[in-house]
Amino acid sequence: MAVFTEVSREEAAxxxxxxxxxxxxxxxxxxxxIENTNYxxxxxxxxxxxxVFERLTFEQLPFYLQLMKHLARREIPVPDPQADADGVILHRLGGKPAAVVNRLQGRSQLAPASWHCEQVGRMLARMHLAGRDYPLHQPNLRGLDWWIETVPVVLPHLAPEQRTLLExxxxxxxxxxxxPANEALPRGPVHADLFRDNVMFDGLPGHEKLTGFFDFYFAGVDAWLFDLAVCLNDWCIDxxxxxxxxxxxxAFVQAYEDERALTHDELxxxxxxxxxxxxxxWISRLWDFHLPREASMLQPHDPTHFERVLRERIANPWHGVS
Known part of the structure; x- marks a missing residue:
């Protein structure tokens, strides 16, 4: 991602x-x-x-790294954190936590068709089921509590109609x-950021096969439905x-349900x-856009994109296919 921490060749070697x-x-x-330094x-x-992790701490990171190992052992295609001779997978560079994972083959599919969505939906459900017995727990750090904390910080930067919508x-x-319906939703580890650029495909055009999910550093325990909604808002929109x-x-939801049927409350x-x-x-992009950190290659995302998405979901609610 953006380079906040410069790593020398000597350190990397x-x-x-x-x-x-x-x-x-x-x-x-x-x-x-815009979150971490990646090379x-x-x-x-x-x-x-x-x-090199810029916001996550040495105390928080075992949840993410061990989750990736847990999923890899259950044949979910994810990057595998590399260990030293003592089995340590969390390292230190420049006083900051760091990790090295294998690089997945292929490339991201930024203009997905239905067959790409089907593959992601199916693997997302398998990932959720594979994480059911993951023993570590950490909440979604960009969940409701974070929204409540962050909205007052970004409100002064918005036009009146945007402030009204956000509040x-x-x-x-x-x-x-x-x-009660929300409390009853099935929960477990979620990726929480499985956008088009966090999935790899390989193969000839029109015949690409999913090769992996990566960038698990927003993962946490949350409703599986939230993970599905994040995907639908990126993979399945104009x-x-x-x-x-x-x-x-x-296509995405049907493929997901082929592996795990949605409950009545989820629907x-x-x-x-x-x-x-x-x-x-929308909140996180507003925060990154209006309150940026310095980085040598920082490229904050346009926050108005998810403002449009939110307005669309309010105006045209979608109830799924079941």
Whole structure:
């Protein structure tokens, strides 16, 4: 992601040697994103991704790294954190926590068709089921509590009609969160950020196969329905308008339900959860846009995109296919 922390070739080479990854041949900063410092790390033995964590702490990170190992052991295609001779997977660079994972094959599909959505929906359900017995617990750190804290910080930067929308939607979501139906939603580890650029596909055009989910550093324990809603709001929309493409959305949900059927409460709350997922990313993009951190390759996302998505979900609620 954006480079906040400069890592020297010497530091990267030393870490690669400690992890028995071979001799460093190349180190390149990754420009996309805004949360952590990421580099492509190449050695004479393979390709890796080096991440230096800018916000997550040494205490928080075992949840994410061990979750990836847990899922990989259950044949969910995710990056595998690399351990040193003592089995340690959380390292230190420049006084900050760091990890190295294998680089997934393929590339992101930024213009998905229904068959891409079907593959992601099916694997998302498998991932949820595979995480049921994951023993560590950490809440979604960008959940409702964070929204409540962050909205007052971004409100002064907004136009009056935007402030009204943001405050009204937060009130609505707080009300939904208090309902028995919301409390009854199935829960477990969720990715919480499974956008198009966090999934890899490989193969010839029109025949691409999903090769992995990555960037689990917003993961936490939350409603599985929230994870599904995040995906629908990215994989199954027209990016220029935020409108839901119902054919892609139906394909995504049907493939998900082929692995895990949605409950009655999930179907009832899907329209509200689609709004919640849009709200979450509108807030975070407003925060990143108006209160940015310094970085040598910082590219904050446009917050108005998820404002459009939220307005669409309010005006045109979607109830799924079941």
């Amino acid at each position: 030393a870490l690669a040697q400690r992890l028995s990854l071979g001799s460093l041949t190349d180190l390149r900063g990754i420009t996309a994103g 492509f790390l190449s050695t004479d033995r393979g390709e890796w991704v080096l991440t 009204d939607e937060l009130f609505f979501q707080r009300s939904v969160a208090e309902t 990016l220029s308008t935020g409108r839901l493409d119902e054919l892609r959305a139906a 009832r709350l899907l329209p509200a959860m689609l709004r919640a997922a849009a709200l979450r990313f």
